[in-house]
Amino acid sequence: MGDEEDTGKPRVLQMVRAEGADKSCVTFVLHNEDHTLGNSLRYMIMKDPEVEFCGYSITHPSESKINFRIQTKGGLSALEVFQKGLEELTDVCQHVLSKFEASMEAYKAQKDVNME
Structure with missing residues (x-):
C-alpha cells in the first residue's frame, strides 16, 4: 500500500526502532514536513x-x-520526549498567535480612533 495505512489516509508519522534497541533511542519519520518543523521541534x-x-x-x-x-539518557522514553516537545512547541505557537492577535486588535482600535 505504500505510504498509506489501513484507513486509506496518508501516513503522517512512523516510528522506527532498531531491533533489540530500548525505548530510549528512536527515529521518527515525519511525512510532508520540512525544516520548519524539524528545526523548531x-x-x-x-x-x-x-x-x-x-x-x-x-x-x-x-x-x-x-x-x-x-x-x-534512559529516564524517559524517546516517545515521551517527542510528545512533550510537540506539546511545548504547540504552546509556544499558541502564545505567539495570541500575542499577534491582541496586537492586531490594539492596532485596529488605535487606527479607528485616529480616523475619527
Whole structure:
C-alpha cells in the first residue's frame, strides 16, 4: 500500500526502532514536513536535560519527509520526549498567535480612533 495505512489516509508519522534497541533511542519519520518543523521541534526537545541527542535530516530534496532521531539518557522514553516537545512547541505557537492577535486588535482600535 505504500505510504498509506489501513484507513486509506496518508501516513503522517512512523516510528522506527532498531531491533533489540530500548525505548530510549528512536527515529521518527515525519511525512510532508520540512525544516520548519524539524528545526523548531529539535530546539524544543534539546532543552530537556533527559535528552542525550536529538537531530533530524531531510531524506532527499524531492521527498517531503524528515527523519527525526531522539536518544534519551534512559529516564524517559524517546516517545515521551517527542510528545512533550510537540506539546511545548504547540504552546509556544499558541502564545505567539495570541500575542499577534491582541496586537492586531490594539492596532485596529488605535487606527479607528485616529480616523475619527
